[in-house]
Amino acid sequence: MLNCVYRLVSPRTIEPVQVDVAVGPEDVVVRPTHLSICNADQRYFQGRRSARAMAKKLPMALIHEGIGRVAWSADGVFEPGQRVVMLPNNPVETDDVIKENYLRSSQFCGSGYDGFMQELVVLPASRVIALPDSISDEVAAFTELVSVAVHAVSRFGEIAHVRRETVGVWGDGNVGFIVSLVLRSMYPNMNIVVFGRNAYKLADFTFVDQTFLTTDAAHAPLIDHAFECCGGDGAASAIGQIIDTIKPEGTISLMGVSENPVPVNTRMVLEKGLRMFGSSRSGRLDFERTLQLYREHPQIASYLESLVGSVNDVASIRDIAHAFDADARKPMGKTIMRWNM
Ligand SMILES: NC(=O)C1=CN([C@@H]2O[C@H](COP(=O)(O)OP(=O)(O)OC[C@H]3O[C@@H](n4cnc5c(N)ncnc54)[C@H](OP(=O)(O)O)[C@@H]3O)[C@@H](O)[C@H]2O)C=CC1
Ligand SMILES: O=C(CO)[C@H](O)[C@H](O)COP(=O)(O)O
Numbered sequence: 001m002l003n004c005v006y007r008l009v010s011p012r013t014i015e016p017v018q019v020d021v022a023v024g025p026e027d028v029v030v031r032p033t034h035l036s037i038c039n040a041d042q043r044y045f046q047g048r049r050s051a052r053a054m055a056k057k058l059p060m061a062l063i064h065e066g067i068g069r070v071a072w073s074a075d076g077v078f079e080p081g082q083r084v085v086m087l088p089n090n091p092v093e094t095d096d097v098i099k100e101n102y103l104r105s106s107q108f109c110g111s112g113y114d115g116f117m118q119e120l121v122v123l124p125a126s127r128v129i130a131l132p133d134s135i136s137d138e139v140a141a142f143t144e145l146v147s148v149a150v151h152a153v154s155r156f157g158e159i160a161h162v163r164r165e166t167v168g169v170w171g172d173g174n175v176g177f178i179v180s181l182v183l184r185s186m187y188p189n190m191n192i193v194v195f196g197r198n199a200y201k202l203a204d205f206t207f208v209d210q211t212f213l214t215t216d217a218a219h220a221p222l223i224d225h226a227f228e229c230c231g232g233d234g235a236a237s238a239i240g241q242i243i244d245t246i247k248p249e250g251t252i253s254l255m256g257v258s259e260n261p262v263p264v265n266t267r268m269v270l271e272k273g274l275r276m277f278g279s280s281r282s283g284r285l286d287f288e289r290t291l292q293l294y295r296e297h298p299q300i301a302s303y304l305e306s307l308v309g310s311v312n313d314v315a316s317i318r319d320i321a322h323a324f325d326a327d328a329r330k331p332m333g334k335t336i337m338r339w340n341m
């Protein structure tokens with residue numbers, strides 16, 4: 001099947017490439033309709049990764065958060081026109097211990113493999129899930145990001161000790177917001193405390209118990225466990241503040257992506273017997289849990305609507321650049337592309 005793939009070939013340069021894609025009997029062909037930009041996409045588009053990383057990853061189509069309509073599937077698997085979410089992580093092996101999103105052999109759309117900026121996306125049937133009608137297109141577009149939060153909170157449930165009275169979330173952006181929202185849904189009695197750098201962003205965290213500017217953290221309660229949802233230049237100070245604020249034997253879930261190694265006060269990690277674990281991406285089980293959360297807690301969708309930032313109609317490569325530039329300027333929230341390529 002001939003298909004047009006919009007690949008980033010160098011920073012800020014996207015080219016349409018005609019490719020002949022084989023469609024297997026178990027595959028599903030999805031026509032993307034709504035795509036959502038992640039910080040990871042911006043790092044490639046703006047050229048903010050090392051030259052080595054850029055050379056390794058490009059050329060590739062960006063975007064790993066998206067939904068679409070089924071254009072073709074084997075009989076009875078999906079209905080033509082059915083609205084579905086696309087799963088970017090594609091495992092090529094199974095493992096009894098290591099989850100699919102941590103297997104080094106897994107192929108991730110938008111990181112070394114073409115992402116969803118395509119005319120049509122061909123995926124194995126297991127990488128496509130039908131969406132409930134209750135979720136708007138714009139919110140559904142970033143279901144992958146919500147699944148990442150569900151994955152991280154699920155791992156917290158598996159790893160953290162049982163005293164979970166007060167949990168701190170560092171980061172007042174998209175990831176901090178969604179992780180806090182998932183914690184609220186899964187642990188309704190938990191005291192959730194959010195630490196951020198922007199009062200106007202913290203004001204949106206109406207569903208948590210307390211918010212603090214990082215400069216006021218001395219007035220915050222000690223916490224049992226923490227999530228670091230900052231990354232970049234903010235990661236070191238967030239992790240340092242978490243280590244200072246957390247009680248002994250607490251867990252620290254690291255979620256922020258940093259291009260450079262982050263210094264950690266290991267002496268205090270030892271002294272407090274802390275547990276640090278990383279969470280990245282998500283698997284099919286996390287998407288299924290996310291859609292179940294949407295069904296069990298309909299209020300989640302309305303909170304997530306507040307994250308929808310700019311919605312951009314995209315019908316040309318110039319429109320793609322405009323959407324990425326709008327995203328780079330955004331004060332907060334998710335940038336959605338209505339995909340008409
Ligand atoms: N693990 C995974 O699978 C995933 C990881 N990520 C990563 O998570 C990180 C956050 O993403 P996202 O929420 O979209 O980014 P945003 O930029 O929307 O949010 C980050 C927020 O954290 C604030 N911040 C920075 N430093 C600190 C600090 N020390 N304490 C408290 N808040 C701080 C920033 O404030 P200010 O801007 O004022 O500095 C900003 O408001 C990124 O690195 C992203 O790549 C994203 C998706 C999935
Ligand atoms: O955003 C993410 C998942 O939603 C991950 O941070 C992203 O996939 C990491 O990929 P890369 O190593 O290419 O930056």
Ligand SMILES: [Zn+2]
Pocket residue numbers: 038039040064145
């Ligand atoms: Zn992402």
